[in-house]
Amino acid sequence: MTWRASILSLFPEMFPGSLGHSLAGRALERGVWSLAVHDLRAHGIGRHRAVDDTPFGGGAGMVMRADVVDTALSAHIAQDDPRPRVYLTPRGRRLQQDDARRYAAGPGVILLCGRYEGVDERVLEMHGIEQVSVGDYVLSGGEPAALVLLDTAIRLLPGVMGAQDSAGEESFSLGLLEYPHYTRPAVWRGCAVPDALLSGNHAAIAAWRGAAAERDTQARRPDLWQAHLQGQAPARLLADPSRTA
Template sequence: MTWQATILTLFPEMFPGPLGLSLAGKALREQRWAVDAMDIRGFATDRYRTVDDTPFGGGAGMVMRPDVLDAACAAAQARNPGAPLVYLTPRGRLLDQALVRELSTGPGVVLLCGRYEGVDQRVIEARGMLEVSAGDFVLSGGEPAALLLLDACVRLLPGVMGGVASGAEESHGAEGLLEYPHYTRPAEWQARRVPDVLLSGHHAEVARWRRAEAEAATRMRRPDLWDKHLRNELARPARLDGHPAAA
């Protein structure tokens, strides 16, 4: 079954965009996933194809109308039954690798890309939308965030990445740690040498070094992830020697 992405947007020409290239593009051509961009303006009912109006209570900007969006959502969900309806918004749950894995194992996603000041709250509630944020910053619309989410999901689909282990060993992998440093030839460059352990051929020592580097980078750069990692480690069942059991 092909993983289906249905996008509700005012700018359908933005898709697949960069997702038509590289790994995602190859997977798209191989029909491992599919994308269907639907123009929200096609669900407007007036001659001007109006999708927004002034906010009740006053204020700057415009708000996307609930009646137009509800009709668009109904059509998108009919095309992609069973897929969660995700509204991309700065006020949503922060997108992380756990959510990406969850979405990539389902039938696909329906993504609502907001514009202007946002979306009428009533349609969010009526449709039970999952609100998701790409980060603590503001974009001009939900489309760039949708591209980011889709890229993260598509690369986890079966057959998309070349190595089975590569997805688990990279940043934010199974244990939530940042990735360890990488090196390649030449072994010495501008008087900087590759760490000796990586040249030793001792696989167990290499694994220990990489683990230590990943932990150090996470602890220093992302204390929030490090705290979460420690909590997860404490929650894992202990082995007979008192250490957390391997996953």
């Protein structure tokens, strides 16, 4: 069954964007996933199709109206649609690899892209919309964040990635950052590939990769490292010693 993505945005022309290329683009052409983009402006108020208004309580910026978003959702999304509804916002919980797996395992997602200062909270609550952030920074709108979320899920769909076993070794899959990678030439500008990777000893390779992943996680993501130490993340090696590639 085709995995379906529906997007509500003031800038529908921003999609599929990068998702129209490479693995995701080829999967889109093959019908592995589908994309429907709906213009929020088409449901705006009055002759000028207004979609926003000043915030109650004062403050800078404008807020997207609840009635406009509600009308758009009702027009394009069935009430019994089982797909999770997600609003991309820096106020949301941070997107995790587990979220990507959950979205990929379902029938698809419905994404609401905000602009201005955000969306009236009432429509988010009324429609049971998850609030998700792709990072601790502010974007001009939800569209780039929507592309990020979609990419994390689409690449996990069956038939999208060429080497499915590689997904199990990537950063965050086991609660650690992924180990470093090297390829030819074995010596480049005086820098040599670590001896373990050239040994042909699969146990030694796996041990080196596991130690490197732990080292880099401890140095770059102390939050992940602490979770790893506390047993909140799997403590197994990042590579299978039995692999021959």
